[in-house]
Amino acid sequence: MAGFLYMSDLNTLVSPSLNGPALTYTIVVRCGADQQSQALSAFRFTQQVLSQGHQVLRVFFYQQGVLWSSGFRVIPQDELNLTALWQQLSLDYDVELGVCIAAALQSGIVDPQESTRYELEGQNLASQFMLVGLGQLAAASAESDRLVSFGG
Amino acid sequence: MSCLITLSHAPYGSQSAKESLDVALVLAAFEQQPAVLFVDEGILQLLPTGQSPCSHKHIGKIISALEMYEINDLWVEQESLDQFGLMVDDLSQPVKVINRANVSQLCSQYDQHLVF
Numbered sequence: 001m002a003g004f005l006y007m008s009d010l011n012t013l014v015s016p017s018l019n020g021p022a023l024t025y026t027i028v029v030r031c032g033a034d035q036q037s038q039a040l041s042a043f044r045f046t047q048q049v050l051s052q053g054h055q056v057l058r059v060f061f062y063q064q065g066v067l068w069s070s071g072f073r074v075i076p077q078d079e080l081n082l083t084a085l086w087q088q089l090s091l092d093y094d095v096e097l098g099v100c101i102a103a104a105l106q107s108g109i110v111d112p113q114e115s116t117r118y119e120l121e122g123q124n125l126a127s128q129f130m131l132v133g134l135g136q137l138a139a140a141s142a143e144s145d146r147l148v149s150f151g152g
Numbered sequence: 153m154s155c156l157i158t159l160s161h162a163p164y165g166s167q168s169a170k171e172s173l174d175v176a177l178v179l180a181a182f183e184q185q186p187a188v189l190f191v192d193e194g195i196l197q198l199l200p201t202g203q204s205p206c207s208h209k210h211i212g213k214i215i216s217a218l219e220m221y222e223i224n225d226l227w228v229e230q231e232s233l234d235q236f237g238l239m240v241d242d243l244s245q246p247v248k249v250i251n252r253a254n255v256s257q258l259c260s261q262y263d264q265h266l267v268f
Contacts, residue, residue, distance in 0.1 A: 028266070030268075062171070062175075063167070063168065063171050103171070134174060134175065134178045135178055135181070135182060137175065137178070138175075138178045138179045138181070138182035138184060139182060141153065141155065141179070141184070141264060142153045142182060142184055144264075146264075147155075147264040147265075147266065149266055149267065152160075152168075152267060152268055
């Protein structure tokens with residue numbers, strides 16, 4: 001990641017102004033922990049879209065991106081915790097954070113329901129995130145003016 | 153809502169090819185009429201292969217399912233074919249060939265464009 005960014009820096013980026021009509025967005029996050037700057041771009045873009053008055057129908061985490069939904073990630077205090085940022089954004093703007101269930105299960109990310117289903121010891125899906133099918137990406141994109149994907 | 157999906161990942165070595173084809177199939181199942189553009193190493197997904205590595209699902213089988221899902225618009229980029237010394241006849245599916253210079257025009261025909 002080029003340069004350090006702290007949470008306080010991110011908060012100052014917010015500049016509410018809507019030029020033109022409000023649009024509906026679907027955001028796809030496919031980049032994982034080894035693509036920090038792309039993952040940060042995805043977050044900042046989503047944050048900007050929302051702060052400018054547009055609507056985000058769903059943020060969909062797929063491929064490596066499902067990692068951000070793990071509640072078991074431990075981030076050093078002086079580093080950016082993207083999972084926490086997404087959670088706060090979801091609370092602030094009531095945005096749905098959908099995680100591809102197939103990719104999540106393969107990456108060892110489970111909610112209580114899946115944990116029971118597969119008789120696993122514990123569950124680690126971070127709060128605000130939701131395990132959903134790939135169909136939810138198709139459904140959201142069908143209703144969105146813009147489909148923006150990060151990572152690859 | 154129409155969607156163009158660009159696939160640029162080699163069939164094996166990572167799950168990327170499989171996961172991006174899954175998106176194409178799901179979009180088709182939701183009647184969004186996706187078209188697929190193969191570029192770079194992505195065109196290798198169209199090579200007929202007898203066997204897949206044991207760690208991967210057979211990409212050729214997913215490719216041949218595209219037609220069943222009514223994904224009939226398969227594009228390959230001419231420059232990518234040249235890069236690998238391949239010709240259209242080498243590929244497992246009937247495809248349309250497009251020059252790199254015309255790709256942006258192709259993109260503009262679709263409401264959405266997903267790049268893998």
